[in-house]
Amino acid sequence: MRADAKDAGHLWDMLESARETRQLLHGYTLGKLLADARTRRALERTLEVLGEAANRVSVPMREAQPRIPWAKIIGQRNVIAHGYAVIDHSRLYRTVTEDVPGLIAELEQIVKALETDPE
Secondary structure, three states: OOOOHHHHHHHHHHHHHHHHHHHHOOOOOHHHHHOOHHHHHHHHHHHHHHHHHHHHOOHHHHHHOOOOOHHHHHHHHHHHHHOHHHOOHHHHHHHHHHHHHHHHHHHHHHHHHHHHOOO
16 A cells, blocks of 8 residues: 555654653653653643544545444543543553553564555
8 A cells, every 4th residue: 555645644643652652651651640640641642642643644544444443542542632530540441551562563574564565
């Protein structure tokens, strides 16, 4: 699948946000996160940016990458952006510690493939 420049840019933004999110919680336990309001807000923001970038990837590109959980990423962004009273930080912590490393690996492969063979 040929990616246009916008898709490539959005995928790169996703990768950078995922990496930033992982780094943000490096060395954190759930308890430490729950006690640290600044880091919780930063975590919310990086996940929001990740979801916004995912939402901007074209539908054909999303369909060509079924291993990325697009709906979950975008849905989580929507909860963070619009549902402040229902943000479950323990769930966000699990997402970052359990799901984001695999997401990063997938995005790295996609971005690398687009850089070496844009068609």
